[in-house]
Amino acid sequence: MTQREVQQRRPSIHDVASHAGVSAATVSKVLAGVTTVRPENAQRVFDAVERLGYRVDPLASDMRRAKRRIIGAIMPEFESEFFGSMVTELEGLAEQRGYTLVAASSRESEAREKEILARMHDWRVAGVVLAPVRNEHGPAAAFMKANGMTGVLIDRVLSDDAFDTVSADSAAASAEVARMLVGNGHSHILVIGLAEQAATVRARLEGFRTQALALNPSVRIDVITSEVSVEPLRASLRDYFARGERPTAVYSLLLKGTLVALSEFRRRGWHCPNDISLVGFDDAEWMQVTWPAIAAVVQPVRQIASEAMNLLFRRVEGAMGPPTARLEPCQVLMRESVGSPGSGPHSGGGDRQQPPLS
């Protein structure tokens, strides 16, 4: 009966100690790799660990430790490929260093973001990777600052005076999109976006505008943005087209906008690239299999995740010095959704074109 009860509950460090005939402190030292233990005793500890199938309880272990081996990750959402793979990467990197990642979605709400952060602070996480809803000046970053938390800000940020930041080089990528579109002869381009406040969205817009005007000073760039959600953006876009505006290309500053643009094109019976060209910031798996394939800016998820974790652990280990602001280069994928203006609906070369067989 006692046998059974002992087997029910997981062995603790004391069980290992008594089986090995040493003290719990010695077991702890052996497992921590301290060398001042007699080899004979160390072997007995290893044997007991093996026999009992003992594993350290990370919760109890973190209890005594100054820095708990937990990393928090807060993303605006998990539904998109970008943040989904971001969490996957972060989790893998945390695990590699023996840390546990606790991830939560702020669901695009700054209020929720702060609540989650408070809860992570309760857990006394060693560090936080925060992808803020809006930008680096939100209440979440302020909370982290006020409570002396260590963290890294990613994605919708440019730079901060307290935290390291890592994001895609939006401006450079947008400049390349400008070269692609203006280079193809487009001189009336619509840019759509959400939350112009977000530093990166502004960077994308400015990067695009500057480069486009440099290449062709007479290019016309219309901008439609919405603060709140996608629906107002959809309404504005609908209005814009209904007024008779006919840009030859659309550059969407974010994935949701690309979807909105596509559905509005659908609604009006327009085809890419014959009737209008389209480029989107943020790539997704489906974009290369649809007809036409959608040109897109690919964000370097792995690099961002890896760099963020490197910076974070440097700070966790006590590194001082001014915060750094990293920009990771993007890749711009030219695809069939971009053509030259004026190749009209019946000029061929559009989505009816037969792709080469391998």
Add this chain to the structure above:
Amino acid sequence: MTQREVQQRRPSIHDVASHAGVSAATVSKVLAGVTTVRPENAQRVFDAVERLGYRVDPLASDMRRAKRRIIGAIMPEFESEFFGSMVTELEGLAEQRGYTLVAASSRESEAREKEILARMHDWRVAGVVLAPVRNEHGPAAAFMKANGMTGVLIDRVLSDDAFDTVSADSAAASAEVARMLVGNGHSHILVIGLAEQAATVRARLEGFRTQALALNPSVRIDVITSEVSVEPLRASLRDYFARGERPTAVYSLLLKGTLVALSEFRRRGWHCPNDISLVGFDDAEWMQVTWPAIAAVVQPVRQIASEAMNLLFRRVEGAMGPPTARLEPCQVLMRESVGSPGSGPHSGGGDRQQPPLS
């Protein structure tokens, strides 16, 4: 100086106790809502909590407690909308009950799945929501059983003799797809899938086949599956078409397959639904904005998540009794990618059709 140090480190229950002039045990009781405390003392505790900004340390709290308030979630991946929103839902539901969710991706590997599970067992999680890579008979479920862990299996499962299971009603949804396709006159249908071993994929196949044959005994159903990954599937599909096989409709049993099918259609210059019809299991946001919109089976993510958590917490709270196997109904969305066979490439009514304005 001492002032500052005190402010550096977060207040513990003892700090609250001394500020309130009571013992730590009393503070604990007040915060737990025990009523045997003099109202006067309770008030002083609340005041001290307020003044110090005290919050319970969940790690220390869970230390003493028998059941730790941590739930583990293991998904095959985070990149897709389905598992992404699943994690979001699960996290919200866990939070509602005061639990912390620790999520990890098995990256479609059973070996990794088991390792993650072992690590969650180390944390002594109260329960686990496992979406197995293959099915309920994998090593992960065996590990949970062997170690007396409580958990719920979701998505790629049908039923189990040890754990409650929750999944989409694949068979019923597939039967509806069969009605849709056969009802539209299709008599040669290709079904593609991955990992036929997965119980749900088999259920989808059988649900489809049974209903299709019931409606038209002479319907021809070809099946292409691949065990390993998507690439062999793509190769087989390419072979199949190269041999001159010309089904009039394709039913993909999973999202990856839908993408593969679309890209193969592209490669051959085929259009939906003129040249071939397409229905996919699993919906995604982009499917309704592409041209044509892709008909799809929508899985009830919220219901699955909610039911899984209900069942899990029932077990966590000690409920006994035989495991249940829930099937949540899906919704089948008819879209433009499905048409009638024989309406040939030049018969109109396909992806060139002008959608109604409004």
Add this chain to the structure above:
DNA sequence: CAAGAACGAAAAATCGATTTATCGATTAGA
């Protein structure tokens, strides 16, 4: 050979909570 340094391991304190045992004061009952 005795004092001191070095070494290895055990004992004890600690982390921050919860829970159980204990204790003093008040009230009830005999």
Add this chain to the structure above:
DNA sequence: TCTAATCGATAAATCGATTTTTCGTTCTTG
């Protein structure tokens, strides 16, 4: 009036590890 029961609160034990302190041996060294 004295004992027993009740009540509220405190002290102490506990969870499972890590870290610091203490202690007994052995090895140096003057």
